Structures are given as C-alpha cells and as structure tokens.
Amino acid sequence: MKLANLFSVRKVLSFLLVLSVVYATYSIYYKVKYWGFSLSPKQVTDIWTIDAKVSFDAMGEDVRVSLGVPADNESFKVLSEEIVAKNYDVVRDKAKNRLVMQGRKKEGKQKLYYRLNIYDDVQNNAINKNKPAKVERPLLSEEEQIQMNKLWELAKNQDGDKVQGVIAAVNQEMMEPTMSLVLPLNHTSKEFAEKIIQILAYKRIPARIARALKLEEGKKNDSLSIMLEAYVDNKWTLYDLSTAKIGLPKNWVVFQRGGVSLLDVRGGENSKVMFSVLKSVATPLKMAEHRAKANNELWGYEYSIYTLPLMEQNALKWLMIFPLAILVVVIMRNVIGVTTMGTFTPMLLAMSLVKTGFVPGLICFSVMIGLGLIMRALVARLNLLLVPRISFVVIFVILLIQVLAIIGYKLNYGIISSAIFFPIIITAWIIERASITWEEEGAMNTLKEIFYTLVTAVVTYFVISSEYVRHIMFAFNELNLVVLFIVMLLGTYTGYRLTELSRFAPLIRKGE
Amino acid sequence: MFEWFKTAKLLRENGVLGMNDRNYSVISKCNKRSLYTLVDDKVKTKRLANSICINTPKMIGIIEYQFQVKNLLEIVKGYKTFVIKPAHGSGGKGVLVIKDYDGEKFYSASGDVLSFNDVYQHISNTLSGLFSLGGKYDVALIEEAVIFSDVFKNFSYHGVPDVRVIVYKGYPAMAMMRLATKESGGRANLHQGAVGVGLDVRTGRTLNAVMHNKPITVHPDTGANLMDLKVPFWREHLIIGALAYDMTGLGYLGADIVLDKNRGPMMLEINARPGLAIQIANGRGLKTRLEEIEESYPKELSAEQRVDFVLNNGK
Numbered sequence: 001m002k003l004a005n006l007f008s009v010r011k012v013l014s015f016l017l018v019l020s021v022v023y024a025t026y027s028i029y030y031k032v033k034y035w036g037f038s039l040s041p042k043q044v045t046d047i048w049t050i051d052a053k054v055s056f057d058a059m060g061e062d063v064r065v066s067l068g069v070p071a072d073n074e075s076f077k078v079l080s081e082e083i084v085a086k087n088y089d090v091v092r093d094k095a096k097n098r099l100v101m102q103g104r105k106k107e108g109k110q111k112l113y114y115r116l117n118i119y120d121d122v123q124n125n126a127i128n129k130n131k132p133a134k135v136e137r138p139l140l141s142e143e144e145q146i147q148m149n150k151l152w153e154l155a156k157n158q159d160g161d162k163v164q165g166v167i168a169a170v171n172q173e174m175m176e177p178t179m180s181l182v183l184p185l186n187h188t189s190k191e192f193a194e195k196i197i198q199i200l201a202y203k204r205i206p207a208r209i210a211r212a213l214k215l216e217e218g219k220k221n222d223s224l225s226i227m228l229e230a231y232v233d234n235k236w237t238l239y240d241l242s243t244a245k246i247g248l249p250k251n252w253v254v255f256q257r258g259g260v261s262l263l264d265v266r267g268g269e270n271s272k273v274m275f276s277v278l279k280s281v282a283t284p285l286k287m288a289e290h291r292a293k294a295n296n297e298l299w300g301y302e303y304s305i306y307t308l309p310l311m312e313q314n315a316l317k318w319l320m321i322f323p324l325a326i327l328v329v330v331i332m333r334n335v336i337g338v339t340t341m342g343t344f345t346p347m348l349l350a351m352s353l354v355k356t357g358f359v360p361g362l363i364c365f366s367v368m369i370g371l372g373l374i375m376r377a378l379v380a381r382l383n384l385l386l387v388p389r390i391s392f393v394v395i396f397v398i399l400l401i402q403v404l405a406i407i408g409y410k411l412n413y414g415i416i417s418s419a420i421f422f423p424i425i426i427t428a429w430i431i432e433r434a435s436i437t438w439e440e441e442g443a444m445n446t447l448k449e450i451f452y453t454l455v456t457a458v459v460t461y462f463v464i465s466s467e468y469v470r471h472i473m474f475a476f477n478e479l480n481l482v483v484l485f486i487v488m489l490l491g492t493y494t495g496y497r498l499t500e501l502s503r504f505a506p507l508i509r510k511g512e
Numbered sequence: 513m514f515e516w517f518k519t520a521k522l523l524r525e526n527g528v529l530g531m532n533d534r535n536y537s538v539i540s541k542c543n544k545r546s547l548y549t550l551v552d553d554k555v556k557t558k559r560l561a562n563s564i565c566i567n568t569p570k571m572i573g574i575i576e577y578q579f580q581v582k583n584l585l586e587i588v589k590g591y592k593t594f595v596i597k598p599a600h601g602s603g604g605k606g607v608l609v610i611k612d613y614d615g616e617k618f619y620s621a622s623g624d625v626l627s628f629n630d631v632y633q634h635i636s637n638t639l640s641g642l643f644s645l646g647g648k649y650d651v652a653l654i655e656e657a658v659i660f661s662d663v664f665k666n667f668s669y670h671g672v673p674d675v676r677v678i679v680y681k682g683y684p685a686m687a688m689m690r691l692a693t694k695e696s697g698g699r700a701n702l703h704q705g706a707v708g709v710g711l712d713v714r715t716g717r718t719l720n721a722v723m724h725n726k727p728i729t730v731h732p733d734t735g736a737n738l739m740d741l742k743v744p745f746w747r748e749h750l751i752i753g754a755l756a757y758d759m760t761g762l763g764y765l766g767a768d769i770v771l772d773k774n775r776g777p778m779m780l781e782i783n784a785r786p787g788l789a790i791q792i793a794n795g796r797g798l799k800t801r802l803e804e805i806e807e808s809y810p811k812e813l814s815a816e817q818r819v820d821f822v823l824n825n826g827k
C-alpha cells in the first residue's frame with residue numbers, strides 16, 4: 001500500500017469523523033451525568049422549597065434554638081439554604097446536622113424561618129453506612145420476656161426481613177392483651193416507633209427514629225412524619241411504620257434521625273415547628289451549574305457556553321443550528337443533486353420560515369417573489385444599469401414589506417405582516433436572479449430553480465424547526481464537530497448524485 | 513432505494529463520470545485554481561491563443577469604461593460584421609452578433625433590428641457586469657464575426673453549430689457538436705433543447721445524437737440525417753484542443769471550436785469546467801476514456817503528436 005494512500009484526505013477525514021463521534025459521545029455522556037443535561041427539551045427538574053417555621057414564646061432570657069436539618073446530600077441535592085432569624089447568631093452544627101440560633105434577651109412571640117431548596121433524588125450511601133454503637137439489651141421482667149419471645153415468634157411468620165416482620169406483627173397484634181407489656185400503649189407514632197426500637201433491641205438490632213417530610217406541592221403547616229431506621233445487613237434502612245415498606249419513598253426527605261428532638265428551644269415555651277412545601281420547575285440548563293458544582297465538575301462547566309449571559313446564549317442557540325442547516329443544503333446539492341438559487345439561500349429562507357411560521361411564511365414569500373418578478377419585468381424595459389436595477393428591486397421589496405405589514409395589521413392578519421421577517425437582501429436577490437434566469441433560460445428553468453430552492457428550504461425548515469433538534473444541537477454542541485466532519489467528508493463524495501441516476505440512465509447499455 | 517444502488521452500479525460499470533467525481537477527482541486534481549483566470553477572461557484567452565498561433569476570431573477592440581461606449585462606431589470602423597461579448601461571460605449570455613449595420617440600425621444574427629441606443633445599452637449592461645459570473649464589473653470584447661462554413665447549414669436551425677472537444681492531459685478525449693433547434697431559440701445549449709451530436713474523436717463522424725437526453729437520428733427542424741454528419745478539418749480541430757492544453761496547462765478542459773468558411777477551425781473559448789452532457793451525446797461514459805489516457809497514453813508528446821496518437825490509436 002502506498003503511503004499516500006494511507007494519508008488520503010478521505011481517510012484522514014474519516015478518522016477525524018470517528019474521533020469527533022467518540023468525543024461527542026463521551027461529552028454527551030458527561031453532560032448528562034454530571035451536568036444533568038437531558039436529551040429532551042421538555043424535561044424539567046423539580047425544585048422543592050421547604051419552609052420550616054419555628055415559633056415560640058420567649059421569656060426575656062437568652063434564647064438558644066436548635067433545629068434538626070437534613071444532612072448534606074441526604075436524599076436530595078441542596079440548591080440553596082436561607083435562614084431568616086433577625087438578631088440571632090446562626091451556627092450550623094455540621095456533625096450533628098443541626099442549626100443553632102442564639103439570641104440575647106428575647107421576649108414575646110419569636111418566629112424563625114429556615115428555607116431549603118432541594119432538587120434531584122440521590123442515594124447517599126455514606127449516611128447509611130455509619131456504624132452504630134453496640135446495642136444494650138433492655139432489662140426485662142420475666143413476664144415481659146415471655147411476651148417479647150411470643151412477639152418475635154409472630155414476627156417470624158411475617159413476610160420480609162426481621163424488622164418488617166416486627167412492624168407487621170406489632171401492627172397486627174396491637175389490641176392483643178396477652179402482649180400488652182411490649183406493645184405500644186397509646187397510638188402516637190413516636191410511641192409506636194420507640195416500642196419497636198425496644199423490641200429490636202431485644203435481638204440487638206440497632207434502630208432509631210427518623211423524622212421525614214413528604215414533599216407534596218402546596219403542603220402547608222405540616223409536621224414531620226416519623227419513620228423507623230434499623231441497621232440491618234451493615235447498613236441503615238428506613239421502614240414505614242404502618243406498611244412496613246422498606247426504603248425512603250420517592251419525594252421524601254429525612255430531616256433528622258436518632259432519639260434527640262427535632263426542635264429544642266431553651267429560654268422559650270410553646271415552641272413548635274411547621275413545614276410548608278412548594279414545588280417549582282427549572283430547565284436542566286439552569287440547573288447545570290449547581291449539578292456541576294455538586295459533582296465537582298465545575299471547571300469544565302465554567303468554560304462552556306452555558307455560563308454566558310442569557311442573551312448571548314440565545315444568539316448561540318440560534319447559531320448552533322446553522323451547521324445542521326448547512327449539512328442539509330450540502331446533502332440536497334451534492335448527494336440529491338438539486339440546483340438551488342445560491343448556495344445558502346435555502347438555509348436563510350428556512351431560518352425566516354422559522355420566524356414567520358411555516359404556512360404564513362411560504363404564502364408571504366411567494367407573494368413577494370411573484371410581485372417582485374412582475375415589477376422586475378416591468379422595469380426590465382427601462383434598461384437600467386445593473387446596480388441601480390438591483391437596488392430598485394431591494395427598495396421595492398422594502399416598500400412591499402411595509403405595505404404588507406400595514407395591511408396585515410389593519411386586517412389583523414398575521415400572515416401578511418410576517419413579511420417583515422424575510423431578509424430583504426435575500427428576497428431581492430432571488431427576484432433578481434430569478435428574472436435573469438427567466439430571460440436566459442426560460443420560464444421552466446426558473447420555476448424549477450425556485451421550486452428546488454423552496455423544497456430545500458422546506459426540508460431545512462423541518463430539520464431546524466424541531467424543538468428537539470434545536471435543543472440537542474445547543475445542549476450538546478460538540479455534535480457540531482461531527483457535522484463539520486460529515487460536511488467535509490461529503491466534500492470528498494464522488495458517487496453519483498441522485499438526480500444523475502435518471503439523467504445518465506440512457507448511458508446504461510443493456511446486455512453488456 | 514435498492515434500485516438506486518443498482519443504477520449507480522451500472523453507471524459506474526459504464527464508466528459514466530458524475531458531477532461530484534468530475535469536481536473532486538478530475539477538476540480539483542488537474543486544474544489549478546490560479547489557471548482559471550486564463551480562461552475565464554476571454555481577452556486573456558485570445559491573447560494567449562494568438563501567441564501560440566491558435567486561430568481565433570480577430571479582436572477588434574475592447575471597451576473597458578462607460579465613456580468609451582459612444583466610440584463604438586469608430587472602433588468597428590472598417591468591419592462589416594462584429595460581435596460584442598462580455599469578457600467574463602458564460603453560456604452565451606450577453607453575446608451580440610451584429611451581421612450588418614449602418615449608422616443607426618444594427619441587424620443582429622438572431623434577426624433583431626437594434627438602434628444604436630439598444631447596442632449602447634447592451635454594452636453598458638455588459639460593463640456593469642450583468643452577464644458575468646458573480647455580477648462583477650466586466651469589459652466588452654469586440655471581435656470579428658465568424659463567417660460560418662456552409663457544411664453544417666442543414667444541420668442547424670438558425671444558430672451556429674460548434675464543436676466541443678474535451679481535452680484530458682493534452683489528449684482529445686471526447687467530442688461533440690451542438691446544433692441549435694427551433695426550441696433552443698438558435699442557441700447551442702443542450703438543456704435548452706439543442707441537439708447534441710457525439711463525435712468519434714478519431715474521425716469526427718457521428719456516433720450518436722440526442723435531444724433532451726433522448727436519442728434521435730434526424731434534426732427535428734431541418735430533417736437532416738444526423739448520422740451523416742462529418743466534421744471537415746477534424747485533425748485541425750483536435751490540434752486546437754491539444755494546443756489549448758499547452759497554452760493553459762489545464763489538465764481537463766473543453767475547447768469550443770467553430771468552423772470559419774475561409775479561415776478554418778477557430779477557437780471561441782476554453783472552459784475549465786466543461787459539463788457532462790457530452791457523455792449523453794456520445795452515448796458513453798467519459799471516465800473510461802480519462803482512465804485510458806491516464807494509464808496508457810505517452811506522456812511527453814507535442815500537441816500534434818498527441819493528436820496523431822489519438823487519431824491512430826484512440827477508441
């Protein structure tokens with residue numbers, strides 16, 4: 001094999017194309033994974049806003065309020081936190097996951113707010129793995145022991161693991177007088193949970209209370225639900241106290257775990273904490289920075305186009321679609337083999353169609369070209385010089401657009417006024433070019449050329465007007481690199497154009 | 513879809529050269545871009561041709577600026593006929609052939625009667641670039657009109673038949689004659705309905721004739737039998753083509769040649785991107801011919817030797 005062959009343009013380009021595909025694939029994977037980009041433009045991220053309102057009556061002394069808050073990346077990612085506590089010193093106790101607010105000599109009704117914005121379900125295994133201390137077996141009387149064993153007997157017959165069995169058994173035997181000593185007396189969930197912890201402790205299974213909030217749109221003044229967390233198979237697992245279901249249900253967030261109270265107020269009374277929940281949505285693009293930060297991938301993000309001001313981003317979003325439009329034109333011309341007026345006229349036309357809407361744009365464009373051609377034919381007799389003549393057409397088109405805009409406005413008919421969005425230069429140029437072709441090559445050829453230009457524009461339009469395509473080309477802009485190499489590779493395409501197949505068909509000699 | 517691949521395969525087997533292949537494998541490899549200016553400017557081409565004794569219509573003058581337009585009559589003084597054409601024109605655009613004129617009236621070859629003002633306008637348009645590629649400013653070339661030989665009289669309706677020779681690396685590869693028809697309006701453009709007659713490069717005789725891509729045997733307007741066509745001075749035609757290669761260095765070119773009654777074959781223009789319709793006129797693919805020349809034709813021959821090589825060996 002000749003060396004030159006090895007390095008032929010086509011091979012180099014094919015290689016680069018493969019490289020760019022590999023790069024784009026990785027990059028798409030990266031963006032989806034670390035920045036949370038999605039392939040669909042419609043996908044949105046739910047952002048939950050949790051408001052915890054702490055209120056109490058201060059008694060004129062120094063006040064210390066301690067509130068349990070979710071651990072970092074507990075089951076959601078934290079977008080932002082906000083604390084409204086005027087004249088209080090706020091300290092975050094990271095180790096215990098508590099918020100401590102201290103104030104001097106407070107009196108009267110006090111209101112403190114803690115607001116948390118979270119997004120994205122996550123699984124934080126680190127929290128689940130914290131090894132608990134060894135559990136002391138509770139000291140039980142003989143009677144209690146008998147009842148305890150009986151309960152465990154019952155628990156064994158239940159479905160699921162030991163803890164599930166215990167929860168189910170307790171739920172079932174709630175009214176059983178023969179086991180009243182180990183069953184919860186009153187039916188608050190806290191008491192219920194504590195009893196179960198005790199039952200589990202009998203078998204040295206570590207367990208604790210967890211307080212969690214169900215995220216529901218529009219929830220107001222709610223309190224936390226109590227769940228049970230037990231250390232089974234070397235990890236902490238959550239259990240629902242009434243259904244015995246395993247795991248934290250979707251859209252729940254754990255605020256606090258262990259025996260300590262959720263809210264602890266020193267120097268005040270009648271303290272309570274109420275939760276409200278609000279849901280809002282954001283596009284993945286908006287969330288990308290937070291996600292990148294959360295994943296420690298901020299570096300790449302900061303040098304991406306998504307950090308630009310919105311206006312620039314919108315302009316770029318528009319630009320990013322051009323390569324694809326160009327690809328369409330290249331394919332139409334070099335692979336299909338239609339002749340269009342000018343190389344990129346169809347592309348620009350398609351862009352205008354996106355702005356005007358498809359049908360209105362086409363109608364308006366046809367009217368403009370039609371009227372323009374008639375005017376051009378009329379002035380042809382005046383034998384103006386070339387530049388003034390083209391200028392005439394441009395000015396005429398501008399006037400035409402004006403008239404159409406006024407008519408469209410007066411008749412309240414958007415179709416007509418969409419004329420404004422057609423680039424005049426392009427329109428004028430098409431008219432000029434069409435009328436010259438008309439003179440030189442006849443009406444048929446002109447109409448053919450206009451027709452093919454429109455067909456190419458329409459195909460381009462359908463590609464670029466798709467919300468999906470636009471989103472993908474912007475969010476995964478590395479695809480443009482792939483498009484680039486495809487276009488370049490098409491530049492080495494030496495096969496027949498589709499239209500040539502019929503053009504040269506007479507050259508196929510049969511029987512040879 | 514499958515049908516398409518089959519057709520493409522058959523075309524390839526028949527050595528048909530496609531547009532993409534022409535542009536990529538032939539033109540971009542054989543024709544250096546910088547050489548294009550030699551043939552895109554008809555004034556340059558003519559001067560170059562004269563310098564190596566290729567016969568072309570005699571240049572009468574050039575009009576470069578608007579203010580010179582009014583001197584037209586002085587420029588053409590002493591010539592009975594003349595042709596005005598844009599130096600950068602193509603496809604016959606803006607070519608005005610004046611058969612006869614007096615001070616006021618100009619009689620064009622297509623039968624129109626023009627006033628001086630019309631001709632003046634025509635030249636102005638030419639200068640402003642109406643007929644040239646990309647609408648750039650242009651100059652008007654004024655040359656003597658060819659007195660067409662009568663041999664083809666019956667073969668063409670009005671317009672003038674011309675011979676197109678495709679020259680590859682200096683060797684005439686394929687040839688055709690274009691005959692105007694009523695439908696083509698006296699023009700020799702195949703896509704406008706002119707007749708294309710494929711000529712055997714060795715003999716200058718008809719191989720095949722087409723109109724609108726369909727084979728025909730008689731001229732639709734004159735009824736002449738196209739199979740009888742034989743171009744006289746065939747060797748001289750080919751020599752012009754071969755010399756055009758020496759003169760321009762273009763590895764792939766199309767030379768347009770007309771036959772003058774008195775002065776013999778004359779080169780009208782050279783095309784650096786000759787079209788592919790010639791294959792249809794010849795009923796055979798060009799690629800096979802190009803490969804043949806590339807692979808087995810001797811490299812270091814003079815123009816005349818190359819022509820003789822083709823005349824004796826070519827297929």
Ligand SMILES: Nc1ncnc2c1ncn2[C@@H]1O[C@H](COP(=O)(O)OP(=O)(O)O)[C@@H](O)[C@H]1O
Nearest residue numbers: 569595601602603604605607656657658672780
């Ligand atoms: N000197 C001439 N005498 C007569 N007819 C001419 C002359 N020059 C050009 N023509 C006519 O005009 C046509 C186009 O001229 P040509 O020089 O080939 O210009 P273009 O580049 O526009 O094709 C020719 O095919 C021929 O019919």
Ligand SMILES: [Mg+2]
Nearest residue numbers: 603604768781
């Ligand atoms: Mg020509």
